[in-house]
Amino acid sequence: MDELRLDGNAAAGTLGEVFSFEVTTAEYACGGCGKAGTLGGAAVYEVRDLGIIVRCPGCDNALIRVAHNRGRYLVDLRGTKYLATG
Numbered sequence: 001m002d003e004l005r006l007d008g009n010a011a012a013g014t015l016g017e018v019f020s021f022e023v024t025t026a027e028y029a030c031g032g033c034g035k036a037g038t039l040g041g042a043a044v045y046e047v048r049d050l051g052i053i054v055r056c057p058g059c060d061n062a063l064i065r066v067a068h069n070r071g072r073y074l075v076d077l078r079g080t081k082y083l084a085t086g
């Protein structure tokens with residue numbers, strides 16, 4: 001493998017493309033039960049004054065947690081095996 005080590009700024013273009021995808025058609029696999037589906041088919045719960053939790057419709061595992069605090073978004077994807085652009 002031929003790798004070139006750069007600082008984090010070099011990832012801006014690729015990550016900018018990755019994180020601007022159509023969310024409703026993005027595919028996930030649940031880290032709890034392995035179910036795969038699209039985010040548009042998952043269950044979303046709003047947590048007042050904090051953010052949202054996206055849960056697996058198969059096992060209720062928290063797939064994604066998004067908190068909004070002091071003008072910043074904090075995203076926790078630990079409940080997914082993967083998230084793929086749609």
Ligand SMILES: [Zn+2]
Pocket residue numbers: 030031032033034035056057058059060061
């Ligand atoms: Zn699940």
